[in-house]
Amino acid sequence: xxxxxLGPPSAGKGTQAxxxxxxxxxxxxxxxxxxxxxxxxxSSLGKKAKKFMDTxxxxxxxxxxxxxxxxxxSTQSQTGFLLDGFPxxxxxxxxxxxxxxxxxxxxxxxxxxxxxxRAIGRRVCRTCGSVYHIKFNPPKQxxxxxxxxxPLYQRDDDTEEVVKKRLKTYEDQTKPVIxxxxxxGKLRYVEGDGTIEDVQNKLLAVLVEQWPQLKETAYGPMxxxxxxxxxxxxxxxxxxxxxxxPQGQGQPHGGGHRRGRRRRGRGKNFSRxxxxxxxxxx
Ligand code: AMP
Numbered sequence: 001x002x003x004x005x006l007g008p009p010s011a012g013k014g015t016q017a018x019x020x021x022x023x024x025x026x027x028x029x030x031x032x033x034x035x036x037x038x039x040x041x042x043s044s045l046g047k048k049a050k051k052f053m054d055t056x057x058x059x060x061x062x063x064x065x066x067x068x069x070x071x072x073x074s075t076q077s078q079t080g081f082l083l084d085g086f087p088x089x090x091x092x093x094x095x096x097x098x099x100x101x102x103x104x105x106x107x108x109x110x111x112x113x114x115x116x117x118r119a120i121g122r123r124v125c126r127t128c129g130s131v132y133h134i135k136f137n138p139p140k141q142x143x144x145x146x147x148x149x150x151p152l153y154q155r156d157d158d159t160e161e162v163v164k165k166r167l168k169t170y171e172d173q174t175k176p177v178i179x180x181x182x183x184x185g186k187l188r189y190v191e192g193d194g195t196i197e198d199v200q201n202k203l204l205a206v207l208v209e210q211w212p213q214l215k216e217t218a219y220g221p222m223x224x225x226x227x228x229x230x231x232x233x234x235x236x237x238x239x240x241x242x243x244x245x246p247q248g249q250g251q252p253h254g255g256g257h258r259r260g261r262r263r264r265g266r267g268k269n270f271s272r273x274x275x276x277x278x279x280x281x282x
Contacts, residue, residue: 001026001080001211002100004087006178007108009166010119010158011192012199015131016108017084019200020207024217027075030084033129034067035059036155053157056165058173061091089173093180104210105181106203108192112167119163123152137196 001024007013014030021028035053038046045063052059068086083102087093096102110118121134123143127150132139139146157166181187188206192199204218 001082001207002103003080003082004102004105004181005082005084005108006088006105006174006181007192008110008112008115008170008174009163010115010122011108011110012118012196013084013108014129015196016199016203017082019196020203021082023204024214025079027079027081028084029068029071029081029086031064031068031086031088032084034071035064038067054162056157056162056169058088058169061089061095064092065095087177090176090180093177102186104206105178105184105187106206107178107181107187107189108199109189110192114193115167116160116163119158119166120154120160122158123154125150126153127151 003020003026005013005017005020014033017028017030020026035046035049039050039053040046045067049059049063049067058064064086083096087096118133118136121136123132123134123139124130125132125145125148128145128148130145130147131137132145132152134142139152143152144150145152157163178187190199190202190206194202208215208218
């Protein structure tokens with residue numbers, strides 16, 4: 001499962017992504033979280049990134065991709081990955097395509113008029129990262145995480161002023177990415193209004209539609225210790241001879257991948273994901 005999850009700021013990507021990665025044992029690569037970790041660590045990349053994040057702009061690609069590579073090096077998954085909030089502009093799409101194919105792009109849609117309220121009421125646990133909302137998903141005790149008792153805080157970029165800029169950035173830079181994925185046939189929109197469980201069920205329905213064999217895993221109880229196996233291991237994209245595949249025969253991907261074209265001359269920045277093609281001529 002090679003998934004991308006996109007959507008405007010505070011559409012609920014992080015919450016939904018957490019549930020999906022837990023259910024399917026996927027590697028969760030959330031560039032916003034990775035950047036915040038770098039900021040919290042006080043690294044030089046983190047300090048540079050914060051200036052952009054605080055204004056609602058995108059962090060320059062070199063910084064995002066550098067940090068993403070670091071995360072990829074230190075974490076592995078045999079079942080697949082979910083990119084959460086990446087790619088967010090067209091250059092990032094190109095970088096990603098040089099490295100891997102993507103099976104499905106999920107886009108959570110929420111009415112723009114609701115996003116500011118969602119963002120400014122959001123609170124995050126400082127220790128475990130769990131996300132709450134003071135009105136829509138409040139913790140049992142105000143300011144305290146239900147899961148680990150950690151203190152809840154408001155992100156610096158969840159102020160009204162910055163959220164409006166983030167929405168503008170999304171319109172200008174990320175919407176074209178979404179439109180691009182529409183043309184590939186891999187994009188699925190999911191309505192992001194409703195409860196967390198409603199939205200999760202809609203996402204699961206999309207995944208089951210794509211991979212019917214996931215039905216039990218998707219609707220069974222959430223795995224507690226070991227994640228349930230996903231349909232196929234994360235592996236490097238290999239060039240495929242242009243060969244028609246018999247329909248419906250155990251192929252977990254959506255159809256229509258344009259593998260050969262996508263791989264040429266791109267993506268050197270992702271070489272550390274452990275998936276760089278062995279064949280240097282690609
Ligand atoms: P998020 O947690 O996804 O809302 O991201 C918070 C902020 O991190 C964004 O407003 C951007 O400044 C930055 N950011 C996250 N992901 C990316 C990305 N893929 N490219 C550039 N900047 C990003």
